[in-house]
Each structure stands twice: as C-alpha cells, then as structure tokens.
Amino acid sequence: MKDAQGNAVSHHAADAVTALDDAVGMLNAFRGDPVGMVADALKAHPDFAMGHIFLGALFATAMDKTFEPHTRRALTAAEALLGAANERERSHYAAAKRWADGDIAGATEAWGRIAMDHPHDILAIQFAQQGDFFQGQSLMLRDRVLRVAKQWNPSIRGHGFVLGMLAFGHEEAGEYGRAEALGREAVAIEPRDAWAAHAVAHVMEMEGRVPAGLKWIDETSAGWDPEGLLAYHLWWHGALMRIDHGEPDAALEIYDRHIAAGGLGQALELVDASALLWRIWALGHDVGARWANVAEKWALRLQHGISAFNDVHAVMAFAALGMDAEADSQIATLERAAAGEDTNAMMARLAGLPSARGFAAFGRGRYAEALSHLLDAMPRAAAFGGSHAQRDILSWTALEAAIRAGDRHAADALVAERIARKAEAVPTRMWLRRTQALAD
Numbered sequence: 104m105k106d107a108q109g110n111a112v113s114h115h116a117a118d119a120v121t122a123l124d125d126a127v128g129m130l131n132a133f134r135g136d137p138v139g140m141v142a143d144a145l146k147a148h149p150d151f152a153m154g155h156i157f158l159g160a161l162f163a164t165a166m167d168k169t170f171e172p173h174t175r176r177a178l179t180a181a182e183a184l185l186g187a188a189n190e191r192e193r194s195h196y197a198a199a200k201r202w203a204d205g206d207i208a209g210a211t212e213a214w215g216r217i218a219m220d221h222p223h224d225i226l227a228i229q230f231a232q233q234g235d236f237f238q239g240q241s242l243m244l245r246d247r248v249l250r251v252a253k254q255w256n257p258s259i260r261g262h263g264f265v266l267g268m269l270a271f272g273h274e275e276a277g278e279y280g281r282a283e284a285l286g287r288e289a290v291a292i293e294p295r296d297a298w299a300a301h302a303v304a305h306v307m308e309m310e311g312r313v314p315a316g317l318k319w320i321d322e323t324s325a326g327w328d329p330e331g332l333l334a335y336h337l338w339w340h341g342a343l344m345r346i347d348h349g350e351p352d353a354a355l356e357i358y359d360r361h362i363a364a365g366g367l368g369q370a371l372e373l374v375d376a377s378a379l380l381w382r383i384w385a386l387g388h389d390v391g392a393r394w395a396n397v398a399e400k401w402a403l404r405l406q407h408g409i410s411a412f413n414d415v416h417a418v419m420a421f422a423a424l425g426m427d428a429e430a431d432s433q434i435a436t437l438e439r440a441a442a443g444e445d446t447n448a449m450m451a452r453l454a455g456l457p458s459a460r461g462f463a464a465f466g467r468g469r470y471a472e473a474l475s476h477l478l479d480a481m482p483r484a485a486a487f488g489g490s491h492a493q494r495d496i497l498s499w500t501a502l503e504a505a506i507r508a509g510d511r512h513a514a515d516a517l518v519a520e521r522i523a524r525k526a527e528a529v530p531t532r533m534w535l536r537r538t539q540a541l542a543d
C-alpha cells in the first residue's frame with residue numbers, strides 16, 4: 104500500500120491507510136479530530152503500526168505530561184508491531200519514542216532525516232517543524248522545509264501545507280515578504296490551513312501592521328475557526344493586535360470567547376492564556392477573576408517539568424496572583440529539570456530559570472531584580488522555544504519593570520528597541536511617555 108503522498112505503508116487494509124491519510128490532512132491544517140479518526144481505524148485494524156505511531160507522536164509533541172499515558176500506550180502498541188513495519192515507519196517510531204523520552208532535539212533530527220530520505224513524507228516534515236518550533240530554531244524552521252520543498256508540486260496532496268510550513272519558516276527567519284506571499288498562497292489553496300494563516304498573522308505582528316493583522320484574522324477565521332485545533336492560538340494573535348490597537352477590553356473579550364471558553368485543557372492553551380493575561384495585567388489593567396482559573400490548571404502541572412517554556416508561563420499566573428509558594432515550587436521544578444540531560448535541561452538552564460525568576464520578582468514588586476533576570480534571559484531566550492512573538496513577553500515585561508524601577512537608562516534603551524519595531528502600537532507610545540517622565 105501507498106499513502107496519499109506515495110510513501111510505502113506496510114499495512115494491507117486500504118481503509119486504514121485512507122483514515123491515516125485523512126488524519127494527516129487534518130493535522131496539516133490543524134483541524135478536526137485526527138486522533139478520533141485514527142483511533143476508529145485502529146479499532147478495526149489494531150495491527151496498524153503507523154496508526155499507533157501517529158497517535159504516539161501526536162500526544163508526545165503536545166508538550167503536556169498530562170497526555171503521557173496516551174503517548175506510552177500508543178508507543179507500546181506500536182513497538183509490538185515493528186517487526187512487520189517498513190524502515191520509514193520504524194524511523195517514525197524511533198523519533199516519537201525519542202521525543203517521549205525527553206530527547207526533543209534527537210527526535211527533531213530523526214524526523215528531519217526521514218524527510219531527507221522520503222521528501223514527500225509530509226508527517227515527517229511537519230513533526231520536524233514542530234520540533235524546530237519547540238526548540239526556537241528559527242532558521243531550521245525555514246531550512247528544513249527548504250530541503251524538501253522543491254520536490255513538491257501542486258499534483259501532490261498536501262502541497263499547500265508545505266508552502267504554509269515554508270511561510271512560517273521564512274517568517275521566523277525574518278523574511279517577511281516571502282513569508283506573507285507563501286502564506287497567502289497556501290490559504291488561497293486551502294482556507295482551512297490554520298498554520299499558513301498563522302504564518303501571515305505572525306508577519307503582521309512582527310511588522311507592527313495592526314489594522315492589516317486584524318483584517319487578516321477577521322477575513323480568514325471562517326476557514327480556520329470551525330473545527331480548528333489552532334483557532335485559540337490564532338485568536339490569541341488577534342488579541343495581541345487588539346492590545347497594540349489600544350483595546351485591552353476587546354483582547355479580554357477574545358480571551359473569554361475563544362481562548363478560555365474551550366476549557367484550557369492542554370498546556371499549549373494555558374501558555375496562550377498566561378501570555379495574554381500577563382501582557383494586559385503588566386500594563387496595569389484589571390483582568391478580573393481570569394487568572395485564578397489559569398493558575399488552578401497550571402497547579403496540576405507544578406511538578407511536570409517537561410517544558411521550561413510551559414513552566415515559565417505557569418510562573419506568570421502564580422506571580423500575578425501573589426501565589427509565592429507555587430511560584431517558588433515551579434522554579435524548583437525548573438532547577439531540577441536544569442540538572443538533567445534531556446533537551447529540556449538545556450532549555451531550563453539557558454532560558455527557563457532566568458525568565459521564571461524575572462516574572463516571579465516582577466510579581467513581588469521587585470522590579471529592578473525582575474529587570475536584571477529578564478535581561479539575562481533575553482539573549483538566549485530562543486533556547487526554550489516558541490516564536491519571536493511569544494518570546495516578546497520578555498522584552499515587554501523588562502521594559503515595564505525598568506519603568507517601575509525608575510531605571511531611566513534601561514527604559515530609554517528598551518523603549519528605543521520597541522519603537523524600532525512597533526512605533527505605532529499604543530503600549531509603545533504609553534511606555535515612551537512614561538519613560539520620558541522618569542528622572543534622569
């Protein structure tokens with residue numbers, strides 16, 4: 104059997120392979136229920152190795168230890184079937200297993216290698232891009248897709264999704280024109296392609312094009328919102344643009360309707376929740392009772408320690424609420440992680456700990472200390488992954504801390520940095536006024 108892109112699949116049942124093709128298409132677009140689609144196929148074909156591997160990889164890459172039982176169950180089932188699997192499938196298993204065991208760097212390279220050997224293996228390309236994303240490997244987000252993109256053409260199913268991944272890669276590499284053109288092309292091919300729509304939203308965010316960004320979110324949401332697995336994150340981008348537009352209340356309305364309304368059931372949603380509430384709260388706005396719900400969900404993950412990026416976002420919620428014991432406990436989790444040897448150990452050491460200490464100090468009103476930690480974190484912040492737009496919360500908080508600490512020189516410097524990127528944004532203009540009012 105062959106899959107939709109022509110890669111050999113060891114299983115004999117056409118309906119199982121078709122179900123996987125459909126699930127991969129859903130995952131490419133970040134929509135629908137790819138897990139349910141494959142789980143149903145596995146009920147009829149429990150010996151479908153690539154189905155189990157797909158689920159194991161999907162759960163592992165969700166960056167949430169809450170899903171670990173699902174990951175282990177799927178990988179255990181897959182392992183028992185590897186004898187009949189082909190080499191490509193065994194390599195997928197090995198990559199997913201490495202990620203599940205904490206070797207995110209090794210898993211990403213393993214998927215990247217599969218894509219070299221099988222350039223039409225869209226699942227390998229996508230998981231490798233997720234791996235580069237979660238490690239903040241800005242140039243690899245572009246280059247790994249470039250390695251295979253020329254081998255694609257519109258006759259191959261999923262071609263538009265490859266353009267969308269390339270768009271995001273160019274965006275994180277700072278090549279905004281190319282990113283926008285490719286992202287728009289991909290969305291024109293498939294309006295449900297949330298990843299491509301997301302790449303264009305990032306371009307708008309990075310270039311400070313607020314009205315164009317709001318229009319883009321508004322115009323494309325009919326494609327990526329219904330059944331959208333990434334809708335909460337695209338709305339998060341829309342909320343950031345609302346803040347830049349001087350409408351924090353509209354940003355909170357987006358939070359209520361599109362981010363928190365889904366129940367904040369996974370770590371990646373909690374990251375966006377913290378990141379949005381923190382930005383608004385740090386500007387001095389009241390965010391009401393929203394923090395408590397976020398902190399409660401993070402508290403369930405206090406000891407997980409699998410993602411420094413997540414842990415830092417948990418600290419934001421605890422710090423904002425004055426939950427000092429929880430903030431300290433989360434920092435202790437980061438310290439334990441930093442002493443390890445997996446990918447997260449490096450993330451925790453280079454970026455996680457100084458960031459977490461910065462947010463915790465900010466919550467305690469120790470602004471000079473917060474500034475110092477955040478300045479330490481910023482040069483190596485890419486190490487804990489995410490996008491430039493997500494990591495901008497460090498610069499955002501450092502500037503606010505500098506102003507509150509009355510540190511005119513640091514505030515001047517940091518506000519100059521923001522003016523270069525986002526002169527028109529309302530928070531920038533507000534920070535500039537407050538900075539100029541500080542004593543020299």
Ligand SMILES: [Fe+2]
Pocket residue numbers: 301305336340490492
């Ligand atoms: Fe994003």
